[in-house]
Amino acid sequence: MLKWCLAACVVSWAGVAAAQVEVSMTYLRLDDRAPPTLSDIDPDPADLGIAGARLGLTDNQTTGQFLNHNYKLIEIDAATPETLLAAAVGTTGLVLVEGSADAVLAIADALPDALVFNVSAAEDRLRNDDCRANLLHTAPSFAMRADALAQFLMTKRWTDVALVSGAADSDLAFADALRASANKFGLKMRGDAPWGFTGDIRRSTTDEVPSFTQRLGDFDMLLVADEIHDFGRYLNYNTWEPRPVGGSEGLTPVAWSPAVEQWGAEQLQSRFRDSAGRGMRPIDYSAWAAIRAIGEAVTRTDSADLSILRDYMLGDVFTLAGFKGRPLSFRTWNGQLRQPIPLVDARAVVATAPLEGFLHPVTELDTLGGDRPESTCTAFGD
């Protein structure tokens, strides 16, 4: 008994004596997200993204209390990229950015001594030509999401697709990714057209959409690139032939959805719901994952030193338990968090990519998005 107690006392004393580690994180948020759309029945919640970061902070703090690691999160909001950049001046350390691809890039370049996490911009150029050594991405790229959908279509042998895309920058980038995925996995693009209606599609869907989709030819699934969620929601059930819709609407490949419940996800969903009072969305998840990746690195290295943390995160032993059934890790050639992509509709997970049969010599997760051999990123010296 004495021996046992002695051992216990020594350990708890040692725990208290460990040097305190202070981890300061900053969440920069460009609040210019919502361009005008036809419908505003489901506006973005005011705490989109940051709610996930706050939950990650709580998770980290709970772990930190046992290790004498203290975490804090500074939140900075701005309405334009310029004001965000101005507000971010002088920020050091660990930075999360939620905003457009241009805003993310500008922040990474303005804060060369910071380690920046992109939690929202899916543009593949940020992982290729425009990659930065101090910029990691917890948000999946458009290519990862498009590849997930393409794998699903190949598995179903719904090999003929048509694409309709919006005019927003993100729509165009996602459309490019969908075309590239179709090519990569061997889908046939039967039709490809920009969305062109300027009238009130809420009133004229039954007139306009059937004839529009009829002109796209014969296809198994209608792909829609409408990342600002403007017109895509009106396509489903209005196609000329009875065909499902996928992409930005219908069957959507996402980082996360309130419908995900396997692999312990129910626990994360319920913690998020308790703290934010709503379902967890993709950007919430990517922000949570960034904070948790930092927490995991701090926990394992007992350090808040940026270069130690970056090396650990990009090293072989780093894994993040992300409630998606497989360990998450960073691609060493461009800083992208590799992760499974659930394919969901509003009420269920239909499938989770990578799908069975899509093989890879290293990890099946790298069948999604840009792989090492095709990467044009050189900033990681890899």
Added chain:
Amino acid sequence: MRPLALAALLTIPAPVLADEIWVTNERDDTISVIDAETLEVTRTIPVGERPRGITFAHDFSVVYVCASASNTVQVIDPASGEVLHNLPSGEDPEQFVLHPDGKHLYIANEDDAITTVVDVESRTVVAQISVGIEPEGMAVSPDGKTVITTSETTNMAHWIDTTTQTIYANTLVDNRPRDANFVKDGTELWVSAEIGGTVTVFDTADQKEIAKIRFAIPGVLPELIQPVGFALTEDEKTAFVALGPANHVAVVNAETYEVERYILTGRRVWHLAFNADETKLFTTNGVSSDVTVIDVADQVAETSIAVGRFPWGAALRVMP
């Protein structure tokens, strides 16, 4: 002929009821009771919502079931299957362990980062201990002095002193620790890590890691090898480790920590329970909603038994 038959009649013993394996069905809110001899489901017992952890009283007079979504631990009469009463368990009880005193249940409250200690006789909460995020695995040392809670998101084993009900040590383990067991008279603590893909062995005297068990199955991707529940034979020479979506149970030499064999099971194999003489091992397979019966001597899967949806926990009921 007649005297012989009579003699035979006289020597027939009173009918002995076979032992049972009780399986919680997480998505059916039921327990499937399996006859450990005939390997058939003999009863399906309705319980509270999302039943997960299950354990019998040391004398098998009652069975305790974590009804996670009902936020209670149910106490059930194993003979009738009736719920006798509910215990105050804290929110979302997932797993628990019954102290050797038979009186105290240590319960992991998954949603609340708390371990709750309940007195099963007075039906009151004795203590609540703050632990890491998503507490799950629970173990108690044979001498009853230490209880372990593992927390899945904090990635730690928390060492709780049962006299003071406080944590006296925290040890980092690999990612997403799931299950914990004291081994070899309490000199070792084994902790499985689902995402880390390992079982870590700690020396309980100083909480230092002494071994790490890793797994590799030909043709199965490393990231799908996710150790969850595990069980050791009574002689503590062999451990059986359920590997989740790898759909295999690993057979581990507990002396050398080497993996000796992999046994194919149903899909997403989760927890396991032996029959009384340890000739058979029953595994719960969440995705295929069945139980695989493993022949322990031959180390092969013998048969599978359909149960309810998402079978989770398994426990042996020894008949009197």
